[in-house]
Amino acid sequence: MNRQAVRLTVNGKPWHGEVPTRLTLVDCLREEVGLTGTHVGCEHGVCGACSVLLDGEPVRSCLMFAVQADGRAITTVEGLAAPDGALSPLQDAFWECHALQCGYCTPGMLIAAHALIARNPAPSDGDIREALAGNLCRCTGYQQIVDAVRLARRRMGEVPP
Amino acid sequence: MSEYRYVGRKRRTKEDRRFITGLGRYVADVTLPGMSHVALVLSPHPAARIGAIDTAAALALPGVQAVVTGAEIARHTNPILHGLALPGVRWYPLAVGQVRYVGEWVVAVVAASRHIAEDAAELVRVDYEPMAWVGDPEAALAPGAPLVHPDHGSNLFYRRTFVWGDVAGDFAKAHHRLASKVYWGRSATVPIETFGVVANWNRGNDLLDVWASIQMPKYPDQMAHCLRLPLNAIRVHYDVDVGGSYGVKRGIKHSVLVGYLARKLLMPVRLIEDRLENMVGGDMHGPDRRFDVTLAFDADGLIRSMKMRALDDIGCYPGRSPLQLAKPVGAIVGPYRIQSVEYEAVAVATNKTSQVAVRGFGQAPTNYAIETAIDRVAAHLGMDRLAVRRRNFIQSHEFPYRIPSGTDYDSGDYDAVLTKTVARAKLEALIARRDALRAEGRLAGIGFATCLEPSGGNGAFEPLFNPANDTTTWMESCQVKVDALGGVTATIATSTAGQGHQTLVATVTGEELGFDPDCIRVVHADSLQALPGNSPVASRMAIMLGGAAAGAARQIKERVLAIAAHNLQRPVDRLVYREGAVFDLDNELRTLNWAELVRIAHRKYHQMPPGMEPGLQASYVWEVPKGGTMPTADGRVQMYPCYSFECHIALVEIDRGTGQVAIRDWFMGHDCGTVINPDIVHGMSYGGIAHGIGAALYEEFAYDENGQLVAGSFVDYLLPSVHEIPEIALVDHCTPSPLTPMGQKGSGESGYLGAPAAVASAVNDALSPLGITIDRLPMHPSRIEQALADKRADMGEREGP
Ligand code: FES
Ligand code: FES
Numbered sequence: 026m027n028r029q030a031v032r033l034t035v036n037g038k039p040w041h042g043e044v045p046t047r048l049t050l051v052d053c054l055r056e057e058v059g060l061t062g063t064h065v066g067c068e069h070g071v072c073g074a075c076s077v078l079l080d081g082e083p084v085r086s087c088l089m090f091a092v093q094a095d096g097r098a099i100t101t102v103e104g105l106a107a108p109d110g111a112l113s114p115l116q117d118a119f120w121e122c123h124a125l126q127c128g129y130c131t132p133g134m135l136i137a138a139h140a141l142i143a144r145n146p147a148p149s150d151g152d153i154r155e156a157l158a159g160n161l162c163r164c165t166g167y168q169q170i171v172d173a174v175r176l177a178r179r180r181m182g183e184v185p186p
Numbered sequence: 187m188s189e190y191r192y193v194g195r196k197r198r199t200k201e202d203r204r205f206i207t208g209l210g211r212y213v214a215d216v217t218l219p220g221m222s223h224v225a226l227v228l229s230p231h232p233a234a235r236i237g238a239i240d241t242a243a244a245l246a247l248p249g250v251q252a253v254v255t256g257a258e259i260a261r262h263t264n265p266i267l268h269g270l271a272l273p274g275v276r277w278y279p280l281a282v283g284q285v286r287y288v289g290e291w292v293v294a295v296v297a298a299s300r301h302i303a304e305d306a307a308e309l310v311r312v313d314y315e316p317m318a319w320v321g322d323p324e325a326a327l328a329p330g331a332p333l334v335h336p337d338h339g340s341n342l343f344y345r346r347t348f349v350w351g352d353v354a355g356d357f358a359k360a361h362h363r364l365a366s367k368v369y370w371g372r373s374a375t376v377p378i379e380t381f382g383v384v385a386n387w388n389r390g391n392d393l394l395d396v397w398a399s400i401q402m403p404k405y406p407d408q409m410a411h412c413l414r415l416p417l418n419a420i421r422v423h424y425d426v427d428v429g430g431s432y433g434v435k436r437g438i439k440h441s442v443l444v445g446y447l448a449r450k451l452l453m454p455v456r457l458i459e460d461r462l463e464n465m466v467g468g469d470m471h472g473p474d475r476r477f478d479v480t481l482a483f484d485a486d487g488l489i490r491s492m493k494m495r496a497l498d499d500i501g502c503y504p505g506r507s508p509l510q511l512a513k514p515v516g517a518i519v520g521p522y523r524i525q526s527v528e529y530e531a532v533a534v535a536t537n538k539t540s541q542v543a544v545r546g547f548g549q550a551p552t553n554y555a556i557e558t559a560i561d562r563v564a565a566h567l568g569m570d571r572l573a574v575r576r577r578n579f580i581q582s583h584e585f586p587y588r589i590p591s592g593t594d595y596d597s598g599d600y601d602a603v604l605t606k607t608v609a610r611a612k613l614e615a616l617i618a619r620r621d622a623l624r625a626e627g628r629l630a631g632i633g634f635a636t637c638l639e640p641s642g643g644n645g646a647f648e649p650l651f652n653p654a655n656d657t658t659t660w661m662e663s664c665q666v667k668v669d670a671l672g673g674v675t676a677t678i679a680t681s682t683a684g685q686g687h688q689t690l691v692a693t694v695t696g697e698e699l700g701f702d703p704d705c706i707r708v709v710h711a712d713s714l715q716a717l718p719g720n721s722p723v724a725s726r727m728a729i730m731l732g733g734a735a736a737g738a739a740r741q742i743k744e745r746v747l748a749i750a751a752h753n754l755q756r757p758v759d760r761l762v763y764r765e766g767a768v769f770d771l772d773n774e775l776r777t778l779n780w781a782e783l784v785r786i787a788h789r790k791y792h793q794m795p796p797g798m799e800p801g802l803q804a805s806y807v808w809e810v811p812k813g814g815t816m817p818t819a820d821g822r823v824q825m826y827p828c829y830s831f832e833c834h835i836a837l838v839e840i841d842r843g844t845g846q847v848a849i850r851d852w853f854m855g856h857d858c859g860t861v862i863n864p865d866i867v868h869g870m871s872y873g874g875i876a877h878g879i880g881a882a883l884y885e886e887f888a889y890d891e892n893g894q895l896v897a898g899s900f901v902d903y904l905l906p907s908v909h910e911i912p913e914i915a916l917v918d919h920c921t922p923s924p925l926t927p928m929g930q931k932g933s934g935e936s937g938y939l940g941a942p943a944a945v946a947s948a949v950n951d952a953l954s955p956l957g958i959t960i961d962r963l964p965m966h967p968s969r970i971e972q973a974l975a976d977k978r979a980d981m982g983e984r985e986g987p
Binding site: 026045047055056060061062063064065066067068069071072074101102103105106112116119120121122123125126127128129130131132135154157158159160161162163164165166167168169170171 | 198202204207209210211212215301375376378380427428429431685686865866876877899900905907909911937
């Protein structure tokens with residue numbers, strides 16, 4: 026089996042290893058890097074459970090090989106909170122609004138929402154739905170997820186006194 | 187204002203934090219040193235005799251540890267139990283002798299990695315001799331039809347006609363009779379996490395450790411039976427987070443297979459289905475039902491009687507599926523005062539993957555059939571659809587209300603919930619909007635559904651359909667322990683698939699003890715530590731686990747009061763417990779606080795009441811309310827104890843060109859008694875509606891003329907995204923149940939039980955100006971488009987060139 030060296034920056038920390046060339050990025054993150062927060066739902070690019078940020082852009086980590094990410098920076102759900110463990114405003118809003126049930130789609134939803142807020146800090150409701158449309162959730166009917174992103178939008182827009 | 191301090195209040199859940207930080211622990215996150223991986227060889231044929239199986243090439247691949255066939259499995263395990271007594275129907279994890287559907291597992295390959303296992307699976311050569319097969323359930327019943335299980339001698343797995351009340355007399359009396367036929371297509375809950383299981387045979391202790399993505403009553407019992415092990419040689423770890431289930435995560439064949447392999451190979455083995463394995467051969471499809479419903483009714487809309495025939499294509503192995511025809515017996519008249527019912531339930535085997543429990547256990551299809559029939563009565567009489575419903579609603583003063591099939595409904599106020607929802611929806615204005623859209627030439631419709639969610643789950647459907655089964659015990663349990671420093675820990679006997687059991691138990695325990703639920707720890711026992719329970723099926727945990735937690739917490743209070751009585755030298759009835767402390771009613775200064783009470787219990791035996799057990803702990807095992815009765819000979823039975831009500835009002839618009847249905851507005855009135863955590867209940871309702879919209883419009887496990895499943899991925903099996911699901915308005919109402927400690931009822935299936943009926947009602951309302959009726963779910967855009975095209979062609983023909 027062909028193996029190849031890969032260097033990644035994962036949640037700000039360098040990682041390197043030698044992996045089979047056919048190893049997908051999601052399997053690499055879960056099995057080699059040891060970060061199991063990123064989930065696998067379909068392995069064919071539809072559900073979005075495997076979403077991560079690749080140099081800040083959301084990608085489906087089931088659709089690319091680890092070796093393709095060589096030299097790139099990856100953010101997974103484990104990297105969304107501050108280094109001191111403080112939740113990101115989106116994470117906190119997800120908790121506040123109970124934007125999840127089983128939690129399986131949640132890492133992907135959070136990644137999609139973070140990517141949205143990063144490029145558009147004041148998204149409209151339509152923008153929010155558009156940004157989440159590539160991620161499937163079977164538990165929530167999406168409503169509390171949309172509510173959570175709205176809440177985070179509102180809180181982030183608030184100017185501290 | 188509520189009498190409760192924590193129950194019913196908006197509170198953050200206990201579970202969410204680990205999920206938003208990526209720290210959940212699902213079965214795929216369980217890794218054991220030296221773990222092997224399973225891949226499967228799937229049947230390409232709907233029916234074929236299995237000839238030689240050549241495993242040599244697979245075994246020769248480096249890293250492959252074993253290649254196992256059905257013949258081996260059949261030698262070493264017992265067939266998987268199913269709900270009915272069906273001689274000659276033997277269900278094993280791997281096909282034995284013949285395959286019966288496309289996707290059936292034939293060979294299991296175990297290897298050092300899933301990659302290698304998949305490579306090796308491709309090298310396995312199986313000789314098949316194709317056999318005649320049958321995919322249509324009506325054809326399967328015809329004489330001379332190919333037999334799915336030749337040894338059984340028939341494809342009919344179950345048939346019984348129940349008659350409750352004077353059906354003939356009521357039909358004779360009624361002014362009108364109206365027959366309708368509807369079809370509920372094959373779909374399922376399709377969680378985003380597939381099924382997975384990890385097992386390890388612990389040689390030092392002769393113990394099989396199991397981690398599984400499971401939601402299943404008596405799961406360890408069934409594994410023990412199949413693996414020929416004592417029940418106490420199996421330890422199921424219920425602390426695995428389950429990535430969604432809504433009924434389907436049964437995985438019994440997966441678990442028997444992996445359990446067998448782990449023991450055979452003396453190494454940890456894991457099987458995580460990939461999406462295709464899950465869809466074609468995971469045995470997780472849901473009901474696939476044809477209904478014939480005839481209502482007998484009067485000119486004023488009063489419905490006197492109903493005849494229903496439900497024919498279910500259950501696929502190849504019975505599993506839980508025939509029983510999904512039995513559960514609706516407990517709500518067979520919906521929320522209506524129908525006096526008599528004839529119900530014919532027919533379960534037919536075909537060469538398709540097996541059915542499993544799906545959210546509502548057969549009730550959503552039945553509700554769809556009833557609601558469609560009601561809409562047609564309204565159309566027939568030229569009456570308002572809601573007026574017909576109101577004309578027949580059971581009234582709030584009539585509870586407990588016994589329906590013809592012998593079940594008592596506990597409580598409800600259907601009229602009030604509907605009235606509230608109509609007001610919230612501003613129905614008049616909604617109708618005006620629909621009519622305005624129609625005036626612009628658009629296809630717009632409003633749908634209604636008023637349905638019940640039976641909850642609290644007992645298994646009364648089992649003895650009803652299988653007299654050999656006399657199980658009437660459906661308990662749930664909880665242990666509450668106060669540690670030496672006064673901390674409270676509750677232990678529950680089940681895994682959780684998003685229902686928030688930790689929050690539920692912490693809230694109820696906190697309410698009873700007067701402690702902030704955030705301070706109460708809730709842990710999942712493993713199956714050896716756990717007290718008996720029946721898992722979170724059948725919308726039962728708010729009732730049953732909530733009830734068990736309340737029971738245990740109340741015992742803690744009793745013990746604390748007894749300790750205080752002894753130490754304060756006061757009679758118990760002059761003492762009161764408040765937030766951990768005990769006060770003397772006659773002298774508020776005489777009190778013992780929590781720390782003192784706990785210290786006495788744990789450290790000062792000399793201050794304990796004589797004979798009292800040291801420490802401070804309680805267990806409570808609660809039998810389901812109204813449980814413990816067997817069905818009568820004519821098939822009357824008390825099914826589930828509690829009945830939640832939901833009513834839907836939806837406005838939809840159909841694109842004339844594409845047949846796409848866009849949902850513009852959705853309102854759901856919901857009465858599930860006392861709500862423990864509003865966010866959790868609302869979330870389940872939103873999710874249930876979304877799932878119902880999927881089942882009504884998009885999702886279908888269709889098979890082609892060659893018996894091949896044509897929806898094996900998320901590209902062809904369409905789960906609704908946020909684009910397809912509208913903003914939903916929920917309207918809460920509370921009619922407490924008299925049967926539960928806090929008046930709670932179930933809500934885990936809410937939304938789903940009425941949403942498909944409401945979509946169908948709305949689509950048909952939209953199409954009614956064209957004289958089109960669609961009586962088949964899902965109402966795919968293509969199906970609607972076809973109906974519209976047919977209509978145009980038809981009109982064109984009639985108008986002539
Ligand atoms: S697992 Fe990657 S999109 Fe579904
Ligand atoms: S929270 Fe379960 S799939 Fe989204």
